[in-house]
Amino acid sequence: MFTLDEDEKAIAETARSFADELLAPNALEWDERKHFPVDVLRKAGSLGLGGIYIRDDVGGSALRRLDAVRIFEQLATGCPAIAAYISIHNMATWMIDTYGDEAQRNRWLPGLTSMDLLASYALTEPGVGSDAAALSTRAVRDGDDYLLTGVKQFISGAGSTDVYVIMARTGHPGARGISAFIVPADTPGLSFGANERKMGWNAQPTRQVVLDNARVPAANLLGVEGNGFRIAMNGLNGGRLNIAACSLGGAQTALDRTVAYLNERKAFGSRLLDNTALQFDLADMRTSLEAARTLLWRAAAALDADAPDKVELCAMAKRFGTDAGFEVANKALQLHGGYGYLAEYGIEKIVRDLRVHQILEGTNEIMRVVVARSVVGA
Ligand code: FAD
Ligand code: 2MC
Numbered sequence: 001m002f003t004l005d006e007d008e009k010a011i012a013e014t015a016r017s018f019a020d021e022l023l024a025p026n027a028l029e030w031d032e033r034k035h036f037p038v039d040v041l042r043k044a045g046s047l048g049l050g051g052i053y054i055r056d057d058v059g060g061s062a063l064r065r066l067d068a069v070r071i072f073e074q075l076a077t078g079c080p081a082i083a084a085y086i087s088i089h090n091m092a093t094w095m096i097d098t099y100g101d102e103a104q105r106n107r108w109l110p111g112l113t114s115m116d117l118l119a120s121y122a123l124t125e126p127g128v129g130s131d132a133a134a135l136s137t138r139a140v141r142d143g144d145d146y147l148l149t150g151v152k153q154f155i156s157g158a159g160s161t162d163v164y165v166i167m168a169r170t171g172h173p174g175a176r177g178i179s180a181f182i183v184p185a186d187t188p189g190l191s192f193g194a195n196e197r198k199m200g201w202n203a204q205p206t207r208q209v210v211l212d213n214a215r216v217p218a219a220n221l222l223g224v225e226g227n228g229f230r231i232a233m234n235g236l237n238g239g240r241l242n243i244a245a246c247s248l249g250g251a252q253t254a255l256d257r258t259v260a261y262l263n264e265r266k267a268f269g270s271r272l273l274d275n276t277a278l279q280f281d282l283a284d285m286r287t288s289l290e291a292a293r294t295l296l297w298r299a300a301a302a303l304d305a306d307a308p309d310k311v312e313l314c315a316m317a318k319r320f321g322t323d324a325g326f327e328v329a330n331k332a333l334q335l336h337g338g339y340g341y342l343a344e345y346g347i348e349k350i351v352r353d354l355r356v357h358q359i360l361e362g363t364n365e366i367m368r369v370v371v372a373r374s375v376v377g378a
Contacts, residue, residue: 001066001297001301002294002297004070008067008070011063011067011070011071012070012071012073012074013074014047015049015070015071015072015074015075016074016077018043018044018047018049018074018075018078019074019075019076019077019078019079019083019249020077020078022040022043022078023040023075023078023079023082023083024077024078024079026040026079027078027079027081027082027203027346027349028343028344028346028349030079030081030082030202030203031081031200031202031203031349031353032202032343034195034202034203034205035203036085036157036160036203036204036205037082037203038118038160040082041082041085041086041089041115041118042114042115042116044086044115045113045114045115045116046114046115048060048061048113049061049071049075049086049090049115050086050089050090050093050112050113050114050115051090051093051097051109051112051113052067052068052071052090053065053067053068053090053094053238054090054093054094054097054109054112054113055097058097058105058106058109058110058113059109059110059113059114060097060109060113061113064300064304065238065241065300065301065303065304066297066300066301066304068090068238068241068242068245068300069241069242069244069245069296069297069300070245071245072086072087072242072245072246072249073245073246073248073249073252073293074249075246075249076245076246076247076248076249076250076253077249077250077252077253078253079203079353080246080247080249080250080350080353080354080357081200081201081202081203081204081353082203082204083245083246083249084156084201084204084242084243084246084353084357085156085157085203085204087239087242087243087245087246088119088120088121088156088157088239089112089115089118089119089157089161090238090242091121091235091236091238091239091242092112092119092120092121092163092164092165092235093109093112093113093119094235094238095121095165095180095222095231095232095234095235096108096109096112096165096182096222097109098231098234099180099222099223099227099231100182100222100223103219104182104219104220104222108163108182111162112163117162117163118157118160118161118162118163119157119161119162119163119164119165120155120156120157120158120161120163120164120165120209121155121156121164121165121232121235121239122152122155122158122164122165122166122167122209123135123152123167123232124152124153124154124155125137125150125151125152125153126151126153126208129153129154129363130362130363130365130366132167132229132232133174133175133178133229134173135150135167135168135169135178136150136169137149137150137151137152137166137167137168137169137211138150138168138169138170139168139169139170139179139181139216140170141170141218142215144217144218144219145215145216145217145218146168146170146181146215146216146217146218146220146221147189147213147214147215147216148166148168148181148183148189148211148213148214148216149211149212149213149214150168150211151208151209151210151211152166152208152209152210152211153208154196154206154208154360155206155207155208155209156201156204156205156206157204157205158192158193158205158206158207158208158209159192159195159205159207160205161185162184162185163182163183163184163185164182164183164184164185164190164209165180165181165182165183165222165235166180166181166183166209166211167179167180167181167228167229167231167232168181168211168228170225170226170228171225171226175229175230176226176229177226178226178228178229178232179221179222179223179224179225179226179227179228180221180222180223180227180228180231180232181216181220181221181222181228182216182220182222183214183216183220187214187215187216188214188215189211189212189213189214189215190209190210190211190212190214191210191212192207192208192209192210193207193208193209193210194207195207198356199352199355199356200349200351200352200353200354200355200356201352201353201356233311236361236362237303237310237311237314238303238314239361240314240315240317240318240361240362240367241296241299241300241303241314241317241318243318243321243322243357243360243361244292244296244317244318244320244321244322244325244357245296245321246325246354246357247292247321247322247324247325247326247354247357248289248292248293248296248321248324248325250325250329250350250353250354251285251289251324251325251326251328251329251332251350251354252289253350254328254329254332254333254347254350254351255282255285255286255289255328255332257332257336257345257346257347258282258285258331258332258335258336258347259273259282261335261336261339262275262278262282262335265337272335278335281331281335285328285331285332288324288327288328289324289325289328291320291324292317292320292321292324292325293321295313295316295317295320295321296317296321298313298317299313299314299316299317300317302314309374311370311374312370312371312373312374315362315367315368315370315371316367316371318361318362318364318367319364319367319368319371322354322357322358322364323358323364325354325357326351326354326355326357326358329347329350329351329354330351332347332350333347333348333351
């Protein structure tokens with residue numbers, strides 16, 4: 001598992017070339033201009049990155065989660081924010097592939113896997129984030145349609161994407177009263193809030209999705225009524241792995257640049273790279289990333305195998321990987337001295353992007369809740 005065969009190497013190298021050629025050279029400008037590069041996402045789609053673990057009859061690449069985390073780490077070396085959006089797109093697309101009927105799969109997935117259509121995932125609401133099972137957006141049956149009313153908060157890609165997988169309440173309070181819907185962007189009654197002003201992740205928009213009696217055909221219900229929370233959570237298991245992978249990729253770039261910087265920078269008569277204290281910092285940074293990567297690959301293999309402990313392993317990998325990634329990137333900034341604080345060096349952008357990985361797709365406190373339940377047997 002820890003030695004990549006030729007195929008696995010080729011997959012990771014393809015993602016790395018894409019990141020080197022199309023993401024890294026533009027990442028700072030996209031961040032500054034708050035530009036969502038849809039043209040580059042389409043190119044990602046043409047390489048099979050829009051449906052990494054989607055079945056191939058609808059254009060998916062049919063790869064494993066283990067391949068996916070390696071892909072997302074490489075993509076994030078170029079831009080964590082865009083890599084993370086591609087992960088969210090894959091998560092929503094996977095939910096349609098896994099829980100959709102044949103009509104839904106055939107209607108939506110060819111466009112999504114090619115990234116001609118872009119997807120968003122809408123669970124969070126203004127009053128409900130961590131306690132997602134308490135969501136209040138309602139879906140009421142009306143003949144052959146459902147009418148959806150409520151507000152979804154912090155939706156990645158919103159306003160620029162085409163397909164929204166939206167969790168809404170069709171039944172009683174609690175997780176089992178929630179259903180999942182495929183909602184196209186042009187649905188009457190659906191509108192968007194302003195693009196949020198954020199610390200990082202500026203290369204992708206974040207908006208509210210406002211539903212005011214939005215009319216959605218009943219044929220767009222994903223799975224059966226009452227199954228939406230489980231669908232949403234199963235999507236997030238893989239999403240959490242990918243987000244950890246994005247933290248690793250961003251942090252690895254920060255570490256690599258730090259080594260190069262310390263090699264060039266002189267102080268007190270020698271290269272900073274010769275300073276033993278700083279070498280120990282670099283050693284700890286590399287060790288943290290290797291430990292996080294090892295746990296990540298282990299969790300991805302558990303998800304591939306549908307292992308009984310997959311949920312807590314995904315939570316552990318997310319918590320550990322996103323904390324390690326942020327700490328390494330922040331240390332890299334410190335080791336750049338004042339230059340680390342300047343935008344043109346690219347390190348502060350990585351720190352800003354990685355900070356939110358400790359919050360979204362389940363905060364790291366919620367990851368501890370999930371792991372703790374597995375420990376105490378709750
Ligand atoms: P809260 O749930 O209010 O939590 C506040 C604090 O309390 C946190 O520190 C939390 O960890 C802590 N806390 C809460 N409950 C517990 C507990 N039981 N034990 C210990 N600590 C606890 N959501 C989507 O659905 N789709 C998206 O595409 C999406 N994209 C996002 C993009 C960005 C840039 C951001 C910032 C968020 C995004 N989110 C998205 C929302 C994200 O998932 C939530 O912000 C996150 O789940 C936390 O919810 P909250 O913000 O409501 O915080
Ligand atoms: N995988 C599969 N199933 C899961 C699951 C998981 N990770 N987590 C919960 N479930 C199932 C669980 O087995 C149960 O199923 P059943 O009805 O068959 O018994 C059901 O879901 C309800 O689970 P709980 O009883 O554990 O629900 P509870 O409300 O106590 O806690 C909690 C759930 C806190 C773990 C969940 O609400 C959570 O993960 N909160 C964080 C929300 C979150 O991650 N939001 C991310 C939004 S997306 C985003 O940020 C992006 C950037 C895209």
